[in-house]
Amino acid sequence: MAVNLGSNDGGDLVENAEINITPFIDVILVLMIIFMVAAPLSTVSVPVELPTSSAQQQPRPDKPVYVSIKSDLSVTVGEDTLARADLGAALDGATKGNKEERIFLRADKGVPYGELMQVMNLLRGAGYLKVGLVGLEEMAGGAQP
Structure with missing residues (x-):
């Protein structure tokens, strides 16, 4: 006091x-x-590798549509390599115009993150908003298959 x-x-x-x-x-x-x-x-960026996942595997559709980015940055839909400008038309053909179908996007481990984001932007621009990222499953003990 x-x-x-x-x-x-x-x-x-x-x-x-x-x-x-x-x-x-x-x-x-x-x-x-x-x-x-x-x-x-506290927001310092840390280098990360994202190729494996330990999440529960989701059931796959009968005929999944895969968009792949290879190490040389070429884009494929299924087994067909195509130009990035043709990605929307190729997906329309593969999904029969169903924009609600999930697209599975997979990329080589060495593909820069920016390239992956460019392809995701192309998918979004084409109207495909349901995109699933594909990675290797992590086996028990941290080993890859």
Whole structure:
């Protein structure tokens, strides 16, 4: 508690009931600065490999439509290599125009992420929004098949 030592007629000390919040504000400002500095450091990019998955295998359709990106960055629909500009027309033929059919996208391990995103943008631009990424299944113990 704070004590007021000002002049008093009776000579008795009067207690001051006000709370001093200055130290509290100082602590809050220091914490805010610490979090402002630490937040960008927590989002540092880390190199990752994404070829395997331990997720439960989903049932495949009778005739799945695969779009593949090979290591030389060529794109195939099924077994047919084609130009990226022809991807929408080839998918329309493979799915008989059904834009709701799931497209399975697979890429070689060495394909840059930007190339994968370009093909996904082409799929979205063609109206195919249901895209599944295909990877190798992880065996028990972390070994690949």
